[in-house]
Amino acid sequence: MKLLEGKVLIVTGGSRGIGRAIAVEAARHGADVLINYYRDNDAGYGRKTAIDEVVGEIEALGRRVVALEGNVADPQTGLRLVDAAVQAFGKVDVLAANAGICPFHAFLDIPLEDFRRTMEVNLHGAFYVTQAVARQMKAQGHGGAIVATSSISALVGGGQQAHYTPTKAGVHSLMQSCAVALGPYGIRCNSVMPGTIATDLNAEDLASPEKLAYMKGRVPLGRLGEPVDVANCVVFLASDLARYVNGAALLVDGGLFVNLQ
Numbered sequence: 001m002k003l004l005e006g007k008v009l010i011v012t013g014g015s016r017g018i019g020r021a022i023a024v025e026a027a028r029h030g031a032d033v034l035i036n037y038y039r040d041n042d043a044g045y046g047r048k049t050a051i052d053e054v055v056g057e058i059e060a061l062g063r064r065v066v067a068l069e070g071n072v073a074d075p076q077t078g079l080r081l082v083d084a085a086v087q088a089f090g091k092v093d094v095l096a097a098n099a100g101i102c103p104f105h106a107f108l109d110i111p112l113e114d115f116r117r118t119m120e121v122n123l124h125g126a127f128y129v130t131q132a133v134a135r136q137m138k139a140q141g142h143g144g145a146i147v148a149t150s151s152i153s154a155l156v157g158g159g160q161q162a163h164y165t166p167t168k169a170g171v172h173s174l175m176q177s178c179a180v181a182l183g184p185y186g187i188r189c190n191s192v193m194p195g196t197i198a199t200d201l202n203a204e205d206l207a208s209p210e211k212l213a214y215m216k217g218r219v220p221l222g223r224l225g226e227p228v229d230v231a232n233c234v235v236f237l238a239s240d241l242a243r244y245v246n247g248a249a250l251l252v253d254g255g256l257f258v259n260l261q
């Protein structure tokens with residue numbers, strides 16, 4: 001069953017990791033997709049970049065796709081994403097506010113610049129893009145769905161993440177308030193809270209076999225998450241199957257959060 005047939009989805013941070021999986025799974029479920037990314041890497045002469053690859057994958061699924069570079073921490077980026085989606089596809093039905101960074105640092109050593117940048121990309125960026133898309137959805141007059149990528153880190157701490165976990169709690173709170181503010185327009189706002197998902201974001205942190213084994217051991221299902229595990233839940237929350245779900249936060253963590261002992 002295709003859950004997003006005829007829908008138009010914007011995803012931020014869609015060139016890699018969880019955002020990429022959201023873009024591909026949404027397309028598999030029938031959506032046309034506008035993908036935001038920031039600084040894609042040049043893979044070298046004759047080789048495709050990450051954004052080229054995901055665009056190709058979506059085209060192969062028979063869906064329309066547009067890629068737009070932009071820093072979500074810039075308030076103009078949200079406006080540009082909406083304009084581009086409307087120009088290409090005529091409307092916006094779904095936003096996956098996903099872009100995020102997590103430069104690991106011990107609390108006592110966090111450089112001020114990394115603290116500011118993490119706040120600006122993860123929290124301010126989610127705010128700007130959500131507001132721009134919500135204005136467009138309200139003007140369209142037929143509702144919509146916004147799903148933000150929060151984290152299990154909204155609920156628990158991390159010794160190397162004191163500049164990061166507050167942004168994820170903020171994104172969770174942003175979706176709760178938006179659910180209240182936008183519900184009257186038929187715009188549902190929810191978040192997913194991934195546990196530890198193997199992506200570039202934590203590749204360095206999990207490079208040590210001991211840390212990797214420890215993190216896997218903390219998960220009752222016995223493995224780290226894959227980006228598609230999160231993307232499937234975003235598709236569900238964006239779809240009409242979740243038409244009465246508003247202001248919710250869905251843990252996607254293999255049971256990590258509830259595992260005290």
Ligand SMILES: NC(=O)C1=CN([C@@H]2O[C@H](COP(=O)(O)OP(=O)(O)OC[C@H]3O[C@@H](n4cnc5c(N)ncnc54)[C@H](OP(=O)(O)O)[C@@H]3O)[C@@H](O)[C@H]2O)C=CC1
Binds near residue numbers: 019050196199200
């Ligand atoms: N991996 C995990 O275990 C977890 C991740 N999360 C959250 O999931 C989200 C995605 O993370 P993940 O897929 O792991 O990370 P990745 O590093 O794999 O991907 C991050 C994506 O965000 C984009 N991006 C980075 N900075 C910006 C910016 N300023 N503006 C626009 N796009 C930007 C990147 O673009 P480019 O490639 O061009 O740099 C890339 O597409 C984040 O919000 C993260 O906090 C939550 C819980 C767990």
Ligand SMILES: C[C@H](O)[C@@H]1OC(=O)[C@H](O)[C@@H]1O
Binds near residue numbers: 153195202
């Ligand atoms: C990047 C981390 O491994 C990841 O990010 C999160 O939000 C999770 O809580 C993990 O700590």
